[in-house]
Amino acid sequence: MNRRSVLAALAASGVLTTLTACGGADEPAATASSTSPTSTGGAFPVTITHKFGSTTIESAPSRVVTVGYNEEDFVLALGVTPVGSRTPLGDFDSAKRPWAVDLLPAGGIPSVGQSELNFEQIAALRPDLVIGAYAYLQQTDYDKLSAIAPTVGDLVPAGQPAGSDAAATWQEELAAIGKALGKEAEAGSLTAEVEGKFTAAVAANPSFTGKTVSVVLYNQGYYALDAADPRGNFFLQLGFTANPLSGSVSEEQLVQLDTDVLVVLGLGKAEFAQNAVAARLGAVTENRTVYVPTFASDFAGALGFSSPLSLPFALEQAVPALAAATDGNPSTVPADL
Structure with missing residues (x-):
């Protein structure tokens, strides 16, 4: 199914999240954010291929902003706290999601938008990596983000043509984000752990x-x-x-x-x-x-x-x-x- 064909329905329902401008004087400043060190021995530079071409990350990032529908979880799962993230839209209270609540900072993660990206807020957070692996980015959005920091755009699933709107699997997304953060080994171990839970449920x-x-x-x-x-x-x-x-x-x-x-x-x-x-x-x-x-x-x-x-x-x-x-x-x- 074409991802964009049901984007409006999914976003409105709250099953997905979307990007909205919500910057302002009361936004936490960049200095109020914190992140964990991302490098655990991963080799740099690394290059990530995505819908808009490829992005080379020269060294281990320390200030990561996530602008997609679920990337915040992937980054948190690898031990990194984003300095900024998109705000979910809909009825689901993601700030209290039980599977991640212990990993979220007490003051929350500064918002970089909801239905539209707030590029000024993103720039103010001084990221050295922007992750939008599952974000429905437009070319203009990607160009603006890339001018701020190296940006990983929407991933193209294996076997799909360049420009495809099909979603990458969670395994592909985790592998790409792990590589970008210098945490490939951790991503591989986590993939095996979660796949094992599916295997056990099927058995x-x-x-x-x-x-x-x-x-x-x-x-x-x-x-x-x-x-x-x-x-x-x-x-x-x-x-x-x-x-x-x-x-x-x-x-x-x-x-x-x-x-x-x-x-x-x-x-x-x-x-x-x-x-x-x-x-x-x-x-x-x-x-x-x-x-x-x-x-x-x-x-x-x-x-x-x-x-x-x-x-x-x-x-x-x-x-x-x-x-x-x-x-x-x-x-x-x-x-x-």
Whole structure:
């Protein structure tokens, strides 16, 4: 699914975050920010290839600004506190996200924008690296950021053509950010650790493997999320097979959501069943549907971040509900997430 085709819906729902200008006199000054040393022996210079070309980082960065949808988590996971980061949009309170709360500074991380980037605030923070690996940057944004500091733009997934809007996997994002920070070894170890949690969940739940899953997001219309979106890909990492339906879903296409398992983001059962077609789906009537009624829930936030910090949390939340949806017993009702 084209990432930009549903950007407005995802951002408005709060599943993603977007960039807004929110600088001002009350913003924390650059000197009020702090960061951990980023180098643990990584070799520099390093070059990161991305949608806008490539960026060479000459030495270990010490002041990192993140401008994307989930990069703050990736940097925190590698032991670095950004000196500035984008402010999430939507109902989810990311400042209290349980998987990262212990890593966030007491005063928070200074904001560099929300729906639009505040380039003056970014410059005032004196970054020596800007990370926008999953940021939907425009060329003009990238050019302005690059004039401030070396900038890693949106990553292009392996096998995709240059300029593709498909999202990189969390593994690709973690590898690139680890390289940029001089923490490749840590990134590799963390990747293996998180992948091991998925492997254990699949082994413990053989009923997942081979089952077809539909992941649909509702925000003034239905959007089917596939493997090119991190939220859709989460369920495929658990052994499920993707529904080929992707993108905006019309009323006539709702019947195509009737797969072995259905995941509905943004609606509870009562709301979803107000649609007569949705109410008749076998996945609904036989309790094979997992509902995420609000984007303010911790699970919705974890799925939205799709980071090495949030994914283990999302697994703990999702696996019991998915097990109930795949146990073959219509009387078992999966818990809402």
